[in-house]
Amino acid sequence: MSNEAVKSKLSPTYHYKDLEKQAQKKLTHEVFTYIQSGSGNEETLRANEEAFKKYKLVPEFLHDVSKCDLSISVLGQTFQTPFLLAPVGHLGAAHPEGELAVARAAKGYQVPYVASTVSTYTLEEIADALGDTPRWFQLYWSKDSELTVSFVQRAEKAGYSAIVITIDTPALGFREANLTNQFFPVREGYGLANYFQDPIFRSRLNESPEENWDAAIDELVKITFHPKLTWNDLAFLRKHTNLPIILKGVLHPKDSIRAIEYMVDGVIVSNHGGRQLDGAVASLDALPKVVEAVNGKIPVLFDSGIRRGPDVVKVISLGADAVLIGRPYVYGLAHNGQDGVEELFNHLLTDIDTTLATAGKSSIRTCQLPGFVNIR
Numbered sequence: 001m002s003n004e005a006v007k008s009k010l011s012p013t014y015h016y017k018d019l020e021k022q023a024q025k026k027l028t029h030e031v032f033t034y035i036q037s038g039s040g041n042e043e044t045l046r047a048n049e050e051a052f053k054k055y056k057l058v059p060e061f062l063h064d065v066s067k068c069d070l071s072i073s074v075l076g077q078t079f080q081t082p083f084l085l086a087p088v089g090h091l092g093a094a095h096p097e098g099e100l101a102v103a104r105a106a107k108g109y110q111v112p113y114v115a116s117t118v119s120t121y122t123l124e125e126i127a128d129a130l131g132d133t134p135r136w137f138q139l140y141w142s143k144d145s146e147l148t149v150s151f152v153q154r155a156e157k158a159g160y161s162a163i164v165i166t167i168d169t170p171a172l173g174f175r176e177a178n179l180t181n182q183f184f185p186v187r188e189g190y191g192l193a194n195y196f197q198d199p200i201f202r203s204r205l206n207e208s209p210e211e212n213w214d215a216a217i218d219e220l221v222k223i224t225f226h227p228k229l230t231w232n233d234l235a236f237l238r239k240h241t242n243l244p245i246i247l248k249g250v251l252h253p254k255d256s257i258r259a260i261e262y263m264v265d266g267v268i269v270s271n272h273g274g275r276q277l278d279g280a281v282a283s284l285d286a287l288p289k290v291v292e293a294v295n296g297k298i299p300v301l302f303d304s305g306i307r308r309g310p311d312v313v314k315v316i317s318l319g320a321d322a323v324l325i326g327r328p329y330v331y332g333l334a335h336n337g338q339d340g341v342e343e344l345f346n347h348l349l350t351d352i353d354t355t356l357a358t359a360g361k362s363s364i365r366t367c368q369l370p371g372f373v374n375i376r
């Protein structure tokens, strides 16, 4: 879509904080807090956004920017947008159509979608709604290894083209706000579908989820995370899938080097949007060292704290191949379902396009040229 066409659809609700307010009006206090909050004292949550202010763009002019190319390539696939949709679980809590509304919006704009293990709809239903849109599957590697394999094989069959293993969640972060509210999305019925529809999961239960819902939830909670998981376990998954494997949650450059040693295909620099280790380094501050350590051997993606077009451009300029967005699209969904997500895409794409044009760049792929981004 051209910049002009996109601009003609803009409405004033977007400024990130406004959109957050619109979402807040639609959601219960408990659900809004679940989405918006971080872990602990929320130091990392705040640091993620603050970090962007340290980096400044240095434009160069008198280049033809009448048309800006926002497409990028990752693992041999070309994506029309430089951002993917980060895996966000339990989207049924934000809107009854949850992941399906997001997937329909993603299809219209060809925004790649990373479906969460703890989605409200099954990975197959999400794939149907996405049609030919590029998609990856995010895996919470279960303590039950047969269930893990089942998820991966179902994803492969449903046309997902990469497995994203979230490594920063050996346990759930200390999310005080949710503890105070006593809000746990799975116990409210969100994020169960991939488990409850899975034949391996069902085979583990004495009674079906329809017969004994509480027991099924208890089993799900017991097996979702796998604190004993180590680098050596990656070989097990390799035996069961030919899909590329990407690790989400890399912050230390040593982990990116290990990823290469263990034949991983890509990494996502992320601190889970400040929801896991409070006090962890801001994602943006971790990025340059990871990019240096990886040295172009595998793709480096990024999330946590992206709110606007210049944020996307800064991250790509610092050496990332692509970015993922989380809360912004969830707020769009909560605000107005599929339309709200489309509105968010419109704004973000226009903002990125305008950022490139006003920086004198006709393609997002040229942002990594030396001297474009400075630290203050």
Ligand SMILES: Cc1cc2nc3c(=O)[nH]c(=O)nc-3n(C[C@H](O)[C@H](O)[C@H](O)COP(=O)(O)O)c2cc1C
Pocket (backbone or CB within 6 Å): 034, 035, 036, 048, 086, 087, 088, 089, 116, 117, 118, 138, 166, 248, 270, 271, 272, 273, 274, 275, 303, 304, 305, 306, 324, 325, 326, 327, 328, 330
């Ligand atoms: C409500 C919510 C649920 C999330 N669920 C998942 C999930 O199921 N799996 C996962 O790997 N990350 C999950 N994340 C983390 C996102 O994938 C992403 O890392 C984070 O939202 C990026 O930060 P941002 O929200 O500042 O863009 C979740 C984030 C939010 C806000």
Ligand SMILES: CCCCCCC(=O)C(=O)O
Pocket (backbone or CB within 6 Å): 089, 118, 172, 186, 220, 221, 224, 272, 275
């Ligand atoms: C027992 C299910 C917990 C899912 C956690 C989803 C998530 O990653 C988040 O940040 O929230």
